[in-house]
Amino acid sequence: MHARPEAWILSIGNELLVGRIVNTNASWLARRLTFMGFNVSRIITIPDSIDDIVLEVRRGLGKVRVIITTGGLGPTHDDVTLEGIAKALNKNLILNSEAYEMIKEFYNRRNMPLTRERIKMAYMPEGARALRNPIGSAPGCIIEVDSTIIVSLPGVPREMEAIFEEEVKSILEIIAPKISIVECSLKTRGIPESSIAPFLEHIAKSHSNVYVKSHPLGFELDKPILELRVLVSATSEDTAKGIARSIMEDIIREVLKLGGSTSSEYCV
Amino acid sequence: MHARPEAWILSIGNELLVGRIVNTNASWLARRLTFMGFNVSRIITIPDSIDDIVLEVRRGLGKVRVIITTGGLGPTHDDVTLEGIAKALNKNLILNSEAYEMIKEFYNRRNMPLTRERIKMAYMPEGARALRNPIGSAPGCIIEVDSTIIVSLPGVPREMEAIFEEEVKSILEIIAPKISIVECSLKTRGIPESSIAPFLEHIAKSHSNVYVKSHPLGFELDKPILELRVLVSATSEDTAKGIARSIMEDIIREVLKLGGSTSSEYCV
Known part of the structure; x- marks a missing residue:
């Protein structure tokens, strides 16, 4: 950040x-x-x-x-x-x-x-x-x-x-610094936190102004539910939003690849 | 305490x-x-x-x-x-x-x-x-x-x-120490925190194992609402309950004297 x-x-x-x-x-x-x-x-x-x-x-x-x-x-x-x-x-x-x-x-x-x-x-x-x-x-x-x-x-x-x-x-x-903060969140179903961990670590390491974290929310019908959250800081809101969206797309692709599904996506 | x-x-x-x-x-x-x-x-x-x-x-x-x-x-x-x-x-x-x-x-x-x-x-x-x-x-x-x-x-x-x-x-x-903790709570209506403050200070000073505090909860029809809370520690649960009850009675008497009313009394 x-x-x-x-x-x-x-x-x-x-x-x-x-x-x-x-x-x-x-x-x-x-x-x-x-x-x-x-x-x-x-x-x-x-x-x-x-x-x-x-x-x-x-x-x-x-x-x-x-x-x-x-x-x-x-x-x-x-x-x-x-x-x-x-x-x-x-x-x-x-x-x-x-x-x-x-x-x-x-x-x-x-x-x-x-x-x-x-x-x-x-x-x-x-x-x-x-x-x-x-x-x-x-x-x-x-x-x-x-x-x-x-x-x-x-x-x-x-x-x-x-x-x-x-x-x-x-x-x-x-x-306050002249930066904009954008936060995006996404729910995933069917992937344990430990399965998505390597990909989230890769994202964290390849972006210096991005913070990414997974939160286990429990199980539904024995399928793990996670919330994945991305916080991006940038010198303009548009830049922050652009970076956040591109990371969210990468995450969604990875979740589908791992056999999970996504829902409740939003950015603020 | x-x-x-x-x-x-x-x-x-x-x-x-x-x-x-x-x-x-x-x-x-x-x-x-x-x-x-x-x-x-x-x-x-x-x-x-x-x-x-x-x-x-x-x-x-x-x-x-x-x-x-x-x-x-x-x-x-x-x-x-x-x-x-x-x-x-x-x-x-x-x-x-x-x-x-x-x-x-x-x-x-x-x-x-x-x-x-x-x-x-x-x-x-x-x-x-x-x-x-x-x-x-x-x-x-x-x-x-x-x-x-x-x-x-x-x-x-x-x-x-x-x-x-x-x-x-x-x-x-x-x-853990061999003590029992009892907590009592009470809502008052019609008395500002600053009016009951001297009495609560008196209670705190006259009991060494008692903690007492007022929490302003806002106003209803321009009347201040407070929560008063008493925490008592003693070597037995009966003793703690006895002390807590006697303090609650003193507080209720003082609230009525100041022109307020009380509700939602409970002890745990």
Whole structure:
């Protein structure tokens, strides 16, 4: 694949580690970042713990271009994401006036007082910018240190997605590489993964900007079902599509040669 | 919470990092491990890369009691999990005779030859034990080094779950602490998270073996909906249930006092 800036997703929350919640936020963000041209190289889920946040943020700092955190921005005592990030960056956690105005407006509109727990959500690392939350009370936060942009989003999926779309996307587009990503997928029936493996290895080795993978999906009437997936990066969408289509045709030919059948082909 | 042995889940696979697949394996394993008494302190998703596997396995080695990996056991060129683990442990990757017999039996029964790609799945770190896969072709693998047990399971959910239930569970039960975990959950309507926050903090501070958390679920007719969740560990199930019930009653009283209503209460 083309050289792509690295991105990490840091999912913060005990509820993920006890398995009560499936981490759909991480896959949503990973998908968006991948198609924007970033190379998502880690998704790390950690507890609501300042020490763990410090450790993982410092591990990525100055090394990856973007770290997006989700969770831990709320009003409760265990929402410690921004305290952890401030500590990781050796910065003070201060009352952010932009964030304070957003929170004041949110509660004013609902005729609710500004309690200690609500004002807590306006404390951000020194030098950070607040990101407007169009749905809930907790603003997001963005700060750049050592050429790493750290974006903090709430854990509630609708709020996380809304802040990403309305505030974060346009900032990340500036640093995203000028490449297009096309993904194609195909289901095959009647071929075990081990039979198509040599051909997929041949494709992977003969194209430098192509990623190809097989996923066994189980059996139907004792016939193995696979999904084959091809990810192509190129400097234009047309080029990427052209390469992807030609590879898909090669794969279909090979599948038929091996005695299998194909279905559900699509490209995005 | 009681002192619980730490466990990490290492999810290996580019398909997770491009967001094509939601990591349901990790939440399934996290749930099972939590209720067995383990403290799942990390879920780390990494690419199909030997260097990344070496780095993360070494980070946990000798520090956490259990590392469970998923994915990367198959026949394709990018299935490199066991090669990565062998390298992390400074052990040779050798043909495991147990695994070889399992694979031979699997393909013999289907009248399919033992190709290079199929035999590849029998290569495991020296000293490892193979774990029978009752559904698919790739056996799991288990090895203990520096008091860390490393279990490798396939990425296909049905195969992962089957090997865990039939082979891994009984091994982990030997080292699991003799504690019971009870989880209770409750939905509230009409109270913002910031209003119940001080009371939840009070509960968390007055019980050492209790974990309590609020999850905003959005709004219904402009009324905030929360899920409140209580996790209790105790030396017997009856004690854990008793503590959990008494805390749930306290919470319900406080919710009513704050003008909210409750529903969907359950304990498991």
